[in-house]
Amino acid sequence: MQPTLTIDRCELADTAQPAKLAELLFSQISNQLENPVPINIEACAAACGILEIKELETTGFEGGLIQDDTKTNGFILVNQTSQTFRKRFTIAHELGHFLNLRHVAKPGQTQLMCTKEDMSLREKGRNSVSDMEKEANEFASHLLMPKSFLATHRLIRQTPSLQNIIDLQNLCQVSKESAARRLTELHGDHVAIIFSKNGRFIYSVRSEDFPYINLKKDQQIFSKSLTKEFSGSIGDISDQEETDAFLWLDDKDARNWTIWEEVLLQQNGYRMTLLLGEVDEE
Structure with missing residues (x-):
């Protein structure tokens, strides 16, 4: 049974900084749940106004977001062939687009579609689209592996090791690549x-x-x-x-x-x- 969450969107409206936005959201989640990690990303998305998470039959896109003009409600699309860890990150990534008031589709469109390349964790060139994708990745990383939770955790306080990365992956239900990046941060x-x-x-x-x-x-x-x-x-x-x-x-x-x-x-x-x-x- 999924936990019921209540998220006050007004508390998230004062920043477009992805890391701060994720920490503000996690703060509300951790105040309601005894064990907030791993994040129940589906329940979190629903509490933020996502009406449905639909699996997408495609090889061209990893995920997508359909939202109204006011960003009150939306739908998240996820590639059905992706592994569970990837799906979790995709949902968090699209939620990052949804909650960031600066992330809007092109004029006349209501949806953002993200390819694997868009969501790549590697550095990209600078333009408005790549900046949005980098910010959505940053939001996802900070939400799924929150600093306030991990700062005092043994995985971060121990001498770094590959086993730490695997343990962080399992704790937060993310990919090894995501866990490795977060450990270095x-x-x-x-x-x-x-x-x-x-x-x-x-x-x-x-x-x-x-x-x-x-x-x-x-x-x-x-x-x-x-x-x-x-x-x-x-x-x-x-x-x-x-x-x-x-x-x-x-x-x-x-x-x-x-x-x-x-x-x-x-x-x-x-x-x-x-x-x-x-x-x-x-």
């Missing part, structure tokens, strides 16, 4: 996450004070790295080992940093690598 340590496939670099996310990862998209990851050398079964995690900083950083940074490396084996040749850094005092 909330953790105080120097941490970076590398995404690769078949030994080639895809992209990375870093905490603000972690140095630049000196790899380009599709570049081969160095063979002496733990990421290339570690073998096992899908789901296996390596030990966290000290690695050669020159394999990951440019020469100037590598001279000043000690780096530890940890690897998770995933399906279809994908690997997630956690790098933990420490500035050499000398």
Whole structure:
């Protein structure tokens, strides 16, 4: 049975900042529920004015929002073929569009349709559409993994590890990629996450004070790295080992940093690598 929530939309109307908007919404949810996480995103959407969440028979779009001119009510569309974690993020993403008063469709239209590329967590160029999509992603991330809830949680207070990311994924019912990004945002340590496939670099996310990862998209990851050398079964995690900083950083940074490396084996040749850094005092 889904919990009944009451959301006061007036308390959300004074900001268009996605992170603040999500925290204000979570504050109302946590005041009503003893265990607010994982967020019941369907009940949350309904309490905000979403009349129905409909599964979409399409391969072209990941989600969509149909709303009236006043943003009083709306319908959320979700790709029916997506996995549960993706559907949850899509609903939160579209709810972010709905609650943000600046997110409106093109003149003469009542709907916003979002492709997988629109909802990609990777950085995009700057234009009005990509800005809205980035803000909706930010809202979704902050709502599903709220800072006020996680700030004192053991997953954030412990030394960062890939197991922390998996535990955060399971706690908040999000994807590993989303959990990895949120961990780098909330953790105080120097941490970076590398995404690769078949030994080639895809992209990375870093905490603000972690140095630049000196790899380009599709570049081969160095063979002496733990990421290339570690073998096992899908789901296996390596030990966290000290690695050669020159394999990951440019020469100037590598001279000043000690780096530890940890690897998770995933399906279809994908690997997630956690790098933990420490500035050499000398």
